[in-house]
Amino acid sequence: MTTTHHGGPAAATKVSLPSPYVELDRAAWSRLRENHPLNLTAADLARLGGLGDPIDLTEVEEVYLPISRLLNYFVATTGQLHRITSNFLGERPPRTPFVIGVAGSVAVGKSTTSRLLRELLSRWPGTPQVELVTTDGFLFPNAVLERRGLLSRKGFPESYDRRALLRFVAEVKAGKAEVSAPVYSHLVYDIVPGERVVVRQPDVLIVEGLNVLQGPVVRADRGTGMAVSDFFDFSVYVDARTADLQQWYVERFLRLRETAFADPTSYFHRYAALDDEQARATAGRIWREINGPNLAENILPTRSRASLVLTKGENHTVRRVRLRKL
Numbered sequence: 001m002t003t004t005h006h007g008g009p010a011a012a013t014k015v016s017l018p019s020p021y022v023e024l025d026r027a028a029w030s031r032l033r034e035n036h037p038l039n040l041t042a043a044d045l046a047r048l049g050g051l052g053d054p055i056d057l058t059e060v061e062e063v064y065l066p067i068s069r070l071l072n073y074f075v076a077t078t079g080q081l082h083r084i085t086s087n088f089l090g091e092r093p094p095r096t097p098f099v100i101g102v103a104g105s106v107a108v109g110k111s112t113t114s115r116l117l118r119e120l121l122s123r124w125p126g127t128p129q130v131e132l133v134t135t136d137g138f139l140f141p142n143a144v145l146e147r148r149g150l151l152s153r154k155g156f157p158e159s160y161d162r163r164a165l166l167r168f169v170a171e172v173k174a175g176k177a178e179v180s181a182p183v184y185s186h187l188v189y190d191i192v193p194g195e196r197v198v199v200r201q202p203d204v205l206i207v208e209g210l211n212v213l214q215g216p217v218v219r220a221d222r223g224t225g226m227a228v229s230d231f232f233d234f235s236v237y238v239d240a241r242t243a244d245l246q247q248w249y250v251e252r253f254l255r256l257r258e259t260a261f262a263d264p265t266s267y268f269h270r271y272a273a274l275d276d277e278q279a280r281a282t283a284g285r286i287w288r289e290i291n292g293p294n295l296a297e298n299i300l301p302t303r304s305r306a307s308l309v310l311t312k313g314e315n316h317t318v319r320r321v322r323l324r325k326l
């Protein structure tokens with residue numbers, strides 16, 4: 001028998017596994033579009049792009065059409081698998097949506113990715129009805145966050161009503177006729193009282209949010225032992241270098257001064273009058289105190305759970321794609 005010495009305690013904690021991903025550069029990935037036609041126009045894109053998150057037709061053709069093509073196969077195959085299970089059980093298969101999670105840092109452009117996926121998937125004959133729900137609706141209202149000392153932890157896992165989110169996704173997945181979710185306003189920086197979005201048995205549900213790939217909350221006294229990600233049929237992690245993300249966050253903050261912050265009802269209205277230097281300092285502080293630590297502690301560690309990782313370069317375009325094959 002041969003004994004190999006692996007070093008001290010630090011070395012012992014490092015786990016090396018075969019990568020479950022196949023990695024492709026942009027050129028190799030874009031070839032997988034094959035002949036799938038571009039069915040979005042420049043006008044569609046103008047409607048879909050986010051603030052500070054540019055998107056053009058080349059990006060759609062080279063990055064998003066292959067994803068759309070792959071997802072169309074996955075939807076069909078997952079449906080077959082579901083029917084096989086129902087036949088095995090001697091049940092009539094209920095209508096159940098294909099659920100996609102979209103995760104990533106604040107300011108990485110999850111919203112644009114999610115809106116594009118919704119648009120592209122809804123153009124396939126098998127999935128005309130695609131709903132998109134963001135997890136910010138499940139943030140606790142500011143009054144609750146304040147009571148719990150969590151106002152400066154917005155976006156951290158504990159700032160969400162995770163049980164309500166789990167119930168929402170589980171009910172949609174179970175084919176319930178009508179399920180509703182609360183609504184968050186970035187402008188007011190709080191949950192909008194009494195407002196709900198209603199989801200009615202879509203073909204596809206996209207669940208977008210910072211923490212959607214997180215595992216279950218493990219507590220001996222309570223909890224279901226399940227997480228929203230248990231209901232995902234596919235997931236996307238939108239990735240970028242932390243330094244780029246911080247810069248994108250700060251730049252978006254500067255631009256929000258002229259748009260959202262200029263609105264007197266905006267929670268951030270007091271920031272509208274800041275000059276560039278002051279605005280950079282404020283955004284930098286919010287990043288350092290909230291969004292940066294949340295990325296490092298909670299979001300980045302979930303990246304390896306995604307089915308697909310899209311890595312953006314500093315100009316916001318996707319330069320590398322990792323697809324899970326194992």
Ligand SMILES: Nc1ncnc2c1ncn2[C@@H]1O[C@H](COP(=O)(O)OP(=O)(O)O)[C@@H](O)[C@H]1O
Nearest residue numbers: 050051105106107108109110111112186187260
């Ligand atoms: N303070 C704000 N006021 C108005 N809109 C905002 C504010 N912060 C973020 N947004 C918008 O909310 C959306 C979600 O932002 P975010 O959670 O950073 O995710 P991402 O940039 O990955 O889509 C984006 O469209 C962004 O432009």
Ligand SMILES: CC(C)(COP(=O)(O)O)[C@@H](O)C(=O)NCCC(=O)O
Nearest residue numbers: 106134135136154155208209210290
């Ligand atoms: C609303 C958010 C928590 C994101 O929510 P998500 O939909 O990803 O769950 C985030 O955009 C946010 O507002 N963070 C607080 C710190 C900040 O103002 O950037």
